[in-house]
Amino acid sequence: MHQLGDIEISRVVESERPFVDVFGFIPDAQMEVIEANRDWLMPRFIDPESMMIILNIQSYILKTRNQTILVDACVGNHKDRPGRPMFHQLNTPYLSELEAAGVRPEEIDIVLCTHLHVDHVGWNTQLVDGRWVPTFPNAKYVFARKEHDFWEQRQKDGTEGPVPNVYDDSVLPVVEAGQAVLVASDHELDHGISLEPAPGHTPGNIVLNLSSGNEDAVLTGDVIHHPLQLVRPEWSSRACEDRIQSAKTRRALVERYADTDTLIAPAHFASPTMGHIISRDDGFGFRMLGDT
């Protein structure tokens, strides 16, 4: 748990392990750049044996004075993801982990998805008596309208992108239950908690800015998937819808926050995940909270 002014930030991890080959996921990645940054990238963020990147799929829980907010809903259980073995028919103790973190599903007031990819919307719903129903019965599910409309339209058109569309089982049931709230991409969620557009990874992708007391943080979602992208912000991932725009957004964010006190809370960095962007001789790096 990390206290940011009046906001309590904690994480609930669904899975964390070497997921995918670094060169497969980040097509521009170069071995000599990885080697030059080996001292901080390995073994924490890249497994040196397999050259797989270590990713963490997790939710952030934000407790403010009035609300409990869950940011990004991981992959979820029992979902059919043919062609994606790493996400197919999972059965993880995520809800038990959530309760262990002191939160029961009915206590979540807001669910916010930074974007509507398979690993950010899964626990929006769960399977009950053969139907997908909202996991968090009392929550408003806040989606950037632009992002929601993109995936809804793609579902109608049957268009394929780099990442499978999971709108039908993980977003539509929430809309049909009347729990979805579509907002502008700069919406203020709570006092000191605001969305900001960060397009590229997906068209309606957002980051979440937190400000409380004298402290600032930004939940960066998938603008930066992996710390290697701090070394070369122009290296977009295969999961990006628009790799060029994604690189522009990433570089702007990295330059804005490098060497500042703003806490960076990425979606997928290995535990303990949160830290600060720092300049290095060659690109940028990351200083985890708790590291010296």
Ligand SMILES: [Zn+2]
């Ligand atoms: Zn993701």
